[in-house]
Amino acid sequence: MPGIIDRIARAFGSQSDDSKPAGDTRSELEDAYAQQTELLQQVRRGAAGVASSRRQLAAQQADLAAEIDSLTATAHRLLDQGQDSLAHEALVRKQALLQQLAGLETQHAQLQREEENLILTATRLQAKVDSIRTKQSTVWAQYSAAEASARVTAALGGIDLGAAGAVVQRADELLHATAVPEPLAADELRAAAADELAAIRAALADRAPAAPGEGSYQQPGGYPSTGVTDSTGERA
Known part of the structure:
Protein backbone atom coordinates (compact mmCIF):
# COMPACT_ATOMS: atom_id res chain seq x y z
CA MET A 1 0.00 0.00 0.00
CA PRO A 2 2.59 2.59 -1.11
CA GLY A 3 1.86 6.25 -0.59
CA ILE A 4 -0.82 5.85 2.06
CA ILE A 5 1.18 7.86 4.60
CA ASP A 6 1.56 10.76 2.15
CA ARG A 7 -2.16 10.78 1.35
CA ILE A 8 -3.13 10.65 5.00
CA ALA A 9 -0.60 13.37 5.85
CA ARG A 10 -2.04 15.69 3.18
CA ALA A 11 -5.59 15.04 4.35
CA PHE A 12 -4.53 15.40 7.97
CA GLY A 13 -2.87 18.74 7.28
CA SER A 14 -5.93 20.10 5.48
CA GLN A 15 -8.28 19.45 8.38
CA SER A 16 -9.06 21.48 11.49
CA ASP A 17 -6.27 23.84 12.55
CA ASP A 18 -5.61 24.56 16.23
CA SER A 19 -4.86 28.18 15.32
CA LYS A 20 -8.50 28.82 14.41
CA PRO A 21 -10.37 31.13 16.75
CA ALA A 22 -12.02 29.55 19.75
CA GLY A 23 -15.29 31.19 18.79
CA ASP A 24 -16.11 28.73 15.99
CA THR A 25 -19.81 28.34 15.42
CA ARG A 26 -21.56 25.16 16.42
CA SER A 27 -22.06 24.10 12.82
CA GLU A 28 -18.36 24.56 12.05
CA LEU A 29 -17.41 22.46 15.04
CA GLU A 30 -19.88 19.77 14.05
CA ASP A 31 -18.45 19.68 10.51
CA ALA A 32 -14.88 19.54 11.83
CA TYR A 33 -15.82 16.76 14.24
CA ALA A 34 -17.45 14.72 11.45
CA GLN A 35 -14.44 15.19 9.15
CA GLN A 36 -11.90 14.28 11.81
CA THR A 37 -13.92 11.24 12.87
CA GLU A 38 -14.16 10.00 9.28
CA LEU A 39 -10.44 10.56 8.74
CA LEU A 40 -9.67 8.71 11.96
CA GLN A 41 -11.70 5.73 10.76
CA GLN A 42 -9.84 5.76 7.43
CA VAL A 43 -6.46 5.80 9.17
CA ARG A 44 -7.47 2.94 11.44
CA ARG A 45 -8.70 0.89 8.48
CA ASP A 69 16.47 -25.21 5.64
CA SER A 70 15.02 -28.21 3.78
CA LEU A 71 17.16 -27.52 0.66
CA THR A 72 20.25 -27.22 2.83
CA ALA A 73 19.56 -30.62 4.40
CA THR A 74 18.83 -32.10 0.95
CA ALA A 75 22.13 -30.81 -0.46
CA HIS A 76 24.03 -32.40 2.44
CA ARG A 77 22.28 -35.73 1.90
CA LEU A 78 22.92 -35.70 -1.85
CA LEU A 79 26.61 -34.93 -1.29
CA ASP A 80 26.82 -37.87 1.07
CA GLN A 81 25.28 -40.03 -1.67
CA GLY A 82 27.79 -38.78 -4.22
CA GLN A 83 25.17 -36.95 -6.28
CA ASP A 84 27.08 -33.70 -6.59
CA SER A 85 25.06 -32.34 -9.53
CA LEU A 86 21.77 -32.76 -7.69
CA ALA A 87 23.26 -31.21 -4.57
CA HIS A 88 24.41 -28.24 -6.62
CA GLU A 89 20.92 -27.77 -8.07
CA ALA A 90 19.46 -27.81 -4.54
CA LEU A 91 21.90 -25.14 -3.45
CA VAL A 92 21.11 -23.00 -6.52
CA ARG A 93 17.43 -23.23 -5.56
CA LYS A 94 18.38 -22.29 -2.03
CA GLN A 95 20.18 -19.12 -3.22
CA ALA A 96 17.14 -18.05 -5.20
CA LEU A 97 14.95 -18.51 -2.17
CA LEU A 98 17.42 -16.54 -0.06
CA GLN A 99 17.07 -13.61 -2.45
CA GLN A 100 13.28 -13.83 -2.23
CA LEU A 101 13.52 -13.96 1.56
CA ALA A 102 15.72 -10.86 1.62
CA GLY A 103 13.15 -9.01 -0.50
CA LEU A 104 10.33 -10.11 1.79
CA GLU A 105 12.29 -8.93 4.82
CA THR A 106 12.73 -5.50 3.24
CA GLN A 107 9.01 -5.27 2.42
CA HIS A 108 8.13 -6.47 5.92
CA ALA A 109 10.29 -3.76 7.51
CA GLN A 110 8.65 -1.11 5.30
CA LEU A 111 5.15 -2.30 6.20
CA GLN A 112 6.07 -2.32 9.87
CA ARG A 113 7.27 1.30 9.71
CA GLU A 114 4.15 2.30 7.78
CA GLU A 115 1.94 0.57 10.34
CA GLU A 116 3.69 2.39 13.18
CA ASN A 117 3.25 5.74 11.39
CA LEU A 118 -0.45 5.04 10.85
CA ILE A 119 -0.90 4.14 14.52
CA LEU A 120 0.84 7.38 15.52
CA THR A 121 -1.37 9.34 13.10
CA ALA A 122 -4.47 7.68 14.54
CA THR A 123 -3.36 8.66 18.05
CA ARG A 124 -2.93 12.29 17.00
CA LEU A 125 -6.27 12.28 15.21
CA GLN A 126 -7.96 10.85 18.30
CA ALA A 127 -6.50 13.73 20.32
CA LYS A 128 -7.93 16.22 17.80
CA VAL A 129 -11.33 14.54 17.92
CA ASP A 130 -11.31 14.73 21.72
CA SER A 131 -10.30 18.40 21.54
CA ILE A 132 -13.15 19.20 19.16
CA ARG A 133 -15.59 17.34 21.41
CA THR A 134 -14.42 19.46 24.37
CA LYS A 135 -14.83 22.65 22.33
CA GLN A 136 -18.31 21.52 21.34
CA SER A 137 -19.27 21.13 24.99
CA THR A 138 -17.87 24.59 25.79
CA VAL A 139 -19.71 26.24 22.90
CA TRP A 140 -22.96 24.51 23.83
CA ALA A 141 -22.59 25.75 27.41
CA GLN A 142 -21.90 29.31 26.24
CA TYR A 143 -24.83 29.18 23.83
CA SER A 144 -27.16 27.95 26.57
CA ALA A 145 -25.98 30.70 28.92
CA ALA A 146 -26.49 33.35 26.24
CA GLU A 147 -29.94 31.98 25.48
CA ALA A 148 -30.91 32.06 29.17
CA SER A 149 -29.55 35.62 29.49
CA ALA A 150 -31.61 36.67 26.47
CA ARG A 151 -34.76 35.22 28.03
CA VAL A 152 -34.13 37.07 31.30
CA THR A 153 -33.47 40.32 29.44
CA ALA A 154 -36.71 39.91 27.52
CA ALA A 155 -38.62 39.22 30.74
CA LEU A 156 -37.19 42.37 32.36
CA GLY A 157 -37.84 44.49 29.29
CA GLY A 158 -41.01 46.10 30.74
CA ILE A 159 -39.58 46.84 34.16
CA ASP A 160 -38.19 50.29 35.02
CA LEU A 161 -35.14 49.25 36.96
CA GLY A 162 -34.48 52.87 38.00
CA ALA A 163 -37.92 53.22 39.59
CA ALA A 164 -37.58 49.82 41.20
CA GLY A 165 -34.26 50.88 42.69
CA ALA A 166 -35.83 54.07 44.09
CA VAL A 167 -38.61 52.05 45.74
CA VAL A 168 -36.08 49.74 47.34
CA GLN A 169 -34.04 52.69 48.59
CA ARG A 170 -37.16 54.38 50.07
CA ALA A 171 -38.15 51.16 51.82
CA ASP A 172 -34.67 50.91 53.27
CA GLU A 173 -34.89 54.51 54.56
CA LEU A 174 -38.27 53.83 56.22
CA LEU A 175 -36.87 50.70 57.79
CA HIS A 176 -34.00 52.62 59.33
CA ALA A 177 -36.30 55.51 60.41
CA THR A 178 -38.60 53.18 62.39
CA ALA A 179 -35.87 51.10 63.83
CA VAL A 180 -35.74 50.66 67.61
CA PRO A 181 -33.04 52.96 69.04
CA GLU A 182 -30.09 51.33 70.59
CA PRO A 183 -29.96 51.38 74.44
CA LEU A 184 -28.06 54.23 76.07
CA ALA A 185 -24.71 53.66 77.64
CA ALA A 186 -24.22 53.75 81.42
CA ASP A 187 -22.79 57.29 81.35
CA GLU A 188 -25.72 58.52 79.28
CA LEU A 189 -28.18 56.89 81.69
CA ARG A 190 -26.60 58.66 84.69
CA ALA A 191 -26.63 62.02 82.87
CA ALA A 192 -30.32 61.63 81.99
CA ALA A 193 -31.13 60.74 85.63
CA ALA A 194 -29.23 63.82 86.87
CA ASP A 195 -31.18 66.06 84.49
CA GLU A 196 -34.49 64.62 85.71
CA LEU A 197 -33.43 65.07 89.37
CA ALA A 198 -32.56 68.72 88.73
CA ALA A 199 -35.95 69.27 87.13
CA ILE A 200 -37.72 67.78 90.18
CA ARG A 201 -35.74 70.01 92.54
CA ALA A 202 -36.61 73.06 90.48
CA ALA A 203 -40.33 72.16 90.62
CA LEU A 204 -40.18 71.78 94.40
CA ALA A 205 -38.46 75.14 94.78
CA ASP A 206 -41.32 76.85 92.89
CA ARG A 207 -44.00 75.65 95.38
CA ALA A 208 -45.40 78.51 97.74
CA PRO A 209 -45.70 78.06 101.58
CA ALA A 210 -49.15 76.83 102.72
CA ALA A 211 -51.58 78.79 105.00
CA PRO A 212 -51.37 78.17 108.76
CA GLY A 213 -52.80 74.82 109.61
CA GLU A 214 -52.58 73.66 105.95
CA GLY A 215 -49.11 72.23 106.08
CA SER A 216 -45.75 73.60 105.08
CA TYR A 217 -46.40 74.07 101.31
CA GLN A 218 -49.37 74.28 98.99
CA GLN A 219 -49.57 73.26 95.40
CA PRO A 220 -48.68 75.91 92.85
CA GLY A 221 -51.77 77.93 91.84
CA GLY A 222 -53.13 78.40 95.43
CA TYR A 223 -54.54 74.90 95.92
CA PRO A 224 -54.08 73.80 99.58
CA SER A 225 -52.36 70.55 100.19
CA THR A 226 -54.62 67.77 101.35
CA GLY A 227 -54.28 66.99 105.06
CA VAL A 228 -54.84 63.69 106.77
CA THR A 229 -57.95 63.38 109.07
CA ASP A 230 -58.53 60.95 111.87
CA SER A 231 -61.60 58.82 112.52
CA THR A 232 -63.64 61.80 113.99
CA GLY A 233 -63.15 63.97 110.98
CA GLU A 234 -60.65 66.23 112.73
CA ARG A 235 -57.52 67.17 110.72
CA ALA A 236 -54.50 65.63 112.27
Whole structure:
Protein backbone atom coordinates (compact mmCIF):
# COMPACT_ATOMS: atom_id res chain seq x y z
CA MET A 1 0.00 0.00 0.00
CA PRO A 2 2.59 2.59 -1.11
CA GLY A 3 1.86 6.25 -0.59
CA ILE A 4 -0.82 5.85 2.06
CA ILE A 5 1.18 7.86 4.60
CA ASP A 6 1.56 10.76 2.15
CA ARG A 7 -2.16 10.78 1.35
CA ILE A 8 -3.13 10.65 5.00
CA ALA A 9 -0.60 13.37 5.85
CA ARG A 10 -2.04 15.69 3.18
CA ALA A 11 -5.59 15.04 4.35
CA PHE A 12 -4.53 15.40 7.97
CA GLY A 13 -2.87 18.74 7.28
CA SER A 14 -5.93 20.10 5.48
CA GLN A 15 -8.28 19.45 8.38
CA SER A 16 -9.06 21.48 11.49
CA ASP A 17 -6.27 23.84 12.55
CA ASP A 18 -5.61 24.56 16.23
CA SER A 19 -4.86 28.18 15.32
CA LYS A 20 -8.50 28.82 14.41
CA PRO A 21 -10.37 31.13 16.75
CA ALA A 22 -12.02 29.55 19.75
CA GLY A 23 -15.29 31.19 18.79
CA ASP A 24 -16.11 28.73 15.99
CA THR A 25 -19.81 28.34 15.42
CA ARG A 26 -21.56 25.16 16.42
CA SER A 27 -22.06 24.10 12.82
CA GLU A 28 -18.36 24.56 12.05
CA LEU A 29 -17.41 22.46 15.04
CA GLU A 30 -19.88 19.77 14.05
CA ASP A 31 -18.45 19.68 10.51
CA ALA A 32 -14.88 19.54 11.83
CA TYR A 33 -15.82 16.76 14.24
CA ALA A 34 -17.45 14.72 11.45
CA GLN A 35 -14.44 15.19 9.15
CA GLN A 36 -11.90 14.28 11.81
CA THR A 37 -13.92 11.24 12.87
CA GLU A 38 -14.16 10.00 9.28
CA LEU A 39 -10.44 10.56 8.74
CA LEU A 40 -9.67 8.71 11.96
CA GLN A 41 -11.70 5.73 10.76
CA GLN A 42 -9.84 5.76 7.43
CA VAL A 43 -6.46 5.80 9.17
CA ARG A 44 -7.47 2.94 11.44
CA ARG A 45 -8.70 0.89 8.48
CA GLY A 46 -5.41 1.64 6.70
CA ALA A 47 -3.41 0.56 9.72
CA ALA A 48 -5.43 -2.66 9.93
CA GLY A 49 -4.81 -3.35 6.22
CA VAL A 50 -1.07 -2.74 6.57
CA ALA A 51 -0.96 -5.01 9.61
CA SER A 52 -2.74 -7.76 7.67
CA SER A 53 -0.26 -7.45 4.77
CA ARG A 54 2.65 -7.50 7.19
CA ARG A 55 1.38 -10.70 8.79
CA GLN A 56 1.02 -12.33 5.35
CA LEU A 57 4.60 -11.41 4.52
CA ALA A 58 5.74 -12.81 7.85
CA ALA A 59 4.00 -16.10 7.03
CA GLN A 60 5.70 -16.20 3.59
CA GLN A 61 9.03 -15.51 5.26
CA ALA A 62 8.50 -18.42 7.60
CA ASP A 63 7.62 -20.72 4.68
CA LEU A 64 10.69 -19.63 2.70
CA ALA A 65 12.96 -20.07 5.72
CA ALA A 66 11.61 -23.60 6.23
CA GLU A 67 12.14 -24.43 2.52
CA ILE A 68 15.67 -23.04 2.64
CA ASP A 69 16.47 -25.21 5.64
CA SER A 70 15.02 -28.21 3.78
CA LEU A 71 17.16 -27.52 0.66
CA THR A 72 20.25 -27.22 2.83
CA ALA A 73 19.56 -30.62 4.40
CA THR A 74 18.83 -32.10 0.95
CA ALA A 75 22.13 -30.81 -0.46
CA HIS A 76 24.03 -32.40 2.44
CA ARG A 77 22.28 -35.73 1.90
CA LEU A 78 22.92 -35.70 -1.85
CA LEU A 79 26.61 -34.93 -1.29
CA ASP A 80 26.82 -37.87 1.07
CA GLN A 81 25.28 -40.03 -1.67
CA GLY A 82 27.79 -38.78 -4.22
CA GLN A 83 25.17 -36.95 -6.28
CA ASP A 84 27.08 -33.70 -6.59
CA SER A 85 25.06 -32.34 -9.53
CA LEU A 86 21.77 -32.76 -7.69
CA ALA A 87 23.26 -31.21 -4.57
CA HIS A 88 24.41 -28.24 -6.62
CA GLU A 89 20.92 -27.77 -8.07
CA ALA A 90 19.46 -27.81 -4.54
CA LEU A 91 21.90 -25.14 -3.45
CA VAL A 92 21.11 -23.00 -6.52
CA ARG A 93 17.43 -23.23 -5.56
CA LYS A 94 18.38 -22.29 -2.03
CA GLN A 95 20.18 -19.12 -3.22
CA ALA A 96 17.14 -18.05 -5.20
CA LEU A 97 14.95 -18.51 -2.17
CA LEU A 98 17.42 -16.54 -0.06
CA GLN A 99 17.07 -13.61 -2.45
CA GLN A 100 13.28 -13.83 -2.23
CA LEU A 101 13.52 -13.96 1.56
CA ALA A 102 15.72 -10.86 1.62
CA GLY A 103 13.15 -9.01 -0.50
CA LEU A 104 10.33 -10.11 1.79
CA GLU A 105 12.29 -8.93 4.82
CA THR A 106 12.73 -5.50 3.24
CA GLN A 107 9.01 -5.27 2.42
CA HIS A 108 8.13 -6.47 5.92
CA ALA A 109 10.29 -3.76 7.51
CA GLN A 110 8.65 -1.11 5.30
CA LEU A 111 5.15 -2.30 6.20
CA GLN A 112 6.07 -2.32 9.87
CA ARG A 113 7.27 1.30 9.71
CA GLU A 114 4.15 2.30 7.78
CA GLU A 115 1.94 0.57 10.34
CA GLU A 116 3.69 2.39 13.18
CA ASN A 117 3.25 5.74 11.39
CA LEU A 118 -0.45 5.04 10.85
CA ILE A 119 -0.90 4.14 14.52
CA LEU A 120 0.84 7.38 15.52
CA THR A 121 -1.37 9.34 13.10
CA ALA A 122 -4.47 7.68 14.54
CA THR A 123 -3.36 8.66 18.05
CA ARG A 124 -2.93 12.29 17.00
CA LEU A 125 -6.27 12.28 15.21
CA GLN A 126 -7.96 10.85 18.30
CA ALA A 127 -6.50 13.73 20.32
CA LYS A 128 -7.93 16.22 17.80
CA VAL A 129 -11.33 14.54 17.92
CA ASP A 130 -11.31 14.73 21.72
CA SER A 131 -10.30 18.40 21.54
CA ILE A 132 -13.15 19.20 19.16
CA ARG A 133 -15.59 17.34 21.41
CA THR A 134 -14.42 19.46 24.37
CA LYS A 135 -14.83 22.65 22.33
CA GLN A 136 -18.31 21.52 21.34
CA SER A 137 -19.27 21.13 24.99
CA THR A 138 -17.87 24.59 25.79
CA VAL A 139 -19.71 26.24 22.90
CA TRP A 140 -22.96 24.51 23.83
CA ALA A 141 -22.59 25.75 27.41
CA GLN A 142 -21.90 29.31 26.24
CA TYR A 143 -24.83 29.18 23.83
CA SER A 144 -27.16 27.95 26.57
CA ALA A 145 -25.98 30.70 28.92
CA ALA A 146 -26.49 33.35 26.24
CA GLU A 147 -29.94 31.98 25.48
CA ALA A 148 -30.91 32.06 29.17
CA SER A 149 -29.55 35.62 29.49
CA ALA A 150 -31.61 36.67 26.47
CA ARG A 151 -34.76 35.22 28.03
CA VAL A 152 -34.13 37.07 31.30
CA THR A 153 -33.47 40.32 29.44
CA ALA A 154 -36.71 39.91 27.52
CA ALA A 155 -38.62 39.22 30.74
CA LEU A 156 -37.19 42.37 32.36
CA GLY A 157 -37.84 44.49 29.29
CA GLY A 158 -41.01 46.10 30.74
CA ILE A 159 -39.58 46.84 34.16
CA ASP A 160 -38.19 50.29 35.02
CA LEU A 161 -35.14 49.25 36.96
CA GLY A 162 -34.48 52.87 38.00
CA ALA A 163 -37.92 53.22 39.59
CA ALA A 164 -37.58 49.82 41.20
CA GLY A 165 -34.26 50.88 42.69
CA ALA A 166 -35.83 54.07 44.09
CA VAL A 167 -38.61 52.05 45.74
CA VAL A 168 -36.08 49.74 47.34
CA GLN A 169 -34.04 52.69 48.59
CA ARG A 170 -37.16 54.38 50.07
CA ALA A 171 -38.15 51.16 51.82
CA ASP A 172 -34.67 50.91 53.27
CA GLU A 173 -34.89 54.51 54.56
CA LEU A 174 -38.27 53.83 56.22
CA LEU A 175 -36.87 50.70 57.79
CA HIS A 176 -34.00 52.62 59.33
CA ALA A 177 -36.30 55.51 60.41
CA THR A 178 -38.60 53.18 62.39
CA ALA A 179 -35.87 51.10 63.83
CA VAL A 180 -35.74 50.66 67.61
CA PRO A 181 -33.04 52.96 69.04
CA GLU A 182 -30.09 51.33 70.59
CA PRO A 183 -29.96 51.38 74.44
CA LEU A 184 -28.06 54.23 76.07
CA ALA A 185 -24.71 53.66 77.64
CA ALA A 186 -24.22 53.75 81.42
CA ASP A 187 -22.79 57.29 81.35
CA GLU A 188 -25.72 58.52 79.28
CA LEU A 189 -28.18 56.89 81.69
CA ARG A 190 -26.60 58.66 84.69
CA ALA A 191 -26.63 62.02 82.87
CA ALA A 192 -30.32 61.63 81.99
CA ALA A 193 -31.13 60.74 85.63
CA ALA A 194 -29.23 63.82 86.87
CA ASP A 195 -31.18 66.06 84.49
CA GLU A 196 -34.49 64.62 85.71
CA LEU A 197 -33.43 65.07 89.37
CA ALA A 198 -32.56 68.72 88.73
CA ALA A 199 -35.95 69.27 87.13
CA ILE A 200 -37.72 67.78 90.18
CA ARG A 201 -35.74 70.01 92.54
CA ALA A 202 -36.61 73.06 90.48
CA ALA A 203 -40.33 72.16 90.62
CA LEU A 204 -40.18 71.78 94.40
CA ALA A 205 -38.46 75.14 94.78
CA ASP A 206 -41.32 76.85 92.89
CA ARG A 207 -44.00 75.65 95.38
CA ALA A 208 -45.40 78.51 97.74
CA PRO A 209 -45.70 78.06 101.58
CA ALA A 210 -49.15 76.83 102.72
CA ALA A 211 -51.58 78.79 105.00
CA PRO A 212 -51.37 78.17 108.76
CA GLY A 213 -52.80 74.82 109.61
CA GLU A 214 -52.58 73.66 105.95
CA GLY A 215 -49.11 72.23 106.08
CA SER A 216 -45.75 73.60 105.08
CA TYR A 217 -46.40 74.07 101.31
CA GLN A 218 -49.37 74.28 98.99
CA GLN A 219 -49.57 73.26 95.40
CA PRO A 220 -48.68 75.91 92.85
CA GLY A 221 -51.77 77.93 91.84
CA GLY A 222 -53.13 78.40 95.43
CA TYR A 223 -54.54 74.90 95.92
CA PRO A 224 -54.08 73.80 99.58
CA SER A 225 -52.36 70.55 100.19
CA THR A 226 -54.62 67.77 101.35
CA GLY A 227 -54.28 66.99 105.06
CA VAL A 228 -54.84 63.69 106.77
CA THR A 229 -57.95 63.38 109.07
CA ASP A 230 -58.53 60.95 111.87
CA SER A 231 -61.60 58.82 112.52
CA THR A 232 -63.64 61.80 113.99
CA GLY A 233 -63.15 63.97 110.98
CA GLU A 234 -60.65 66.23 112.73
CA ARG A 235 -57.52 67.17 110.72
CA ALA A 236 -54.50 65.63 112.27
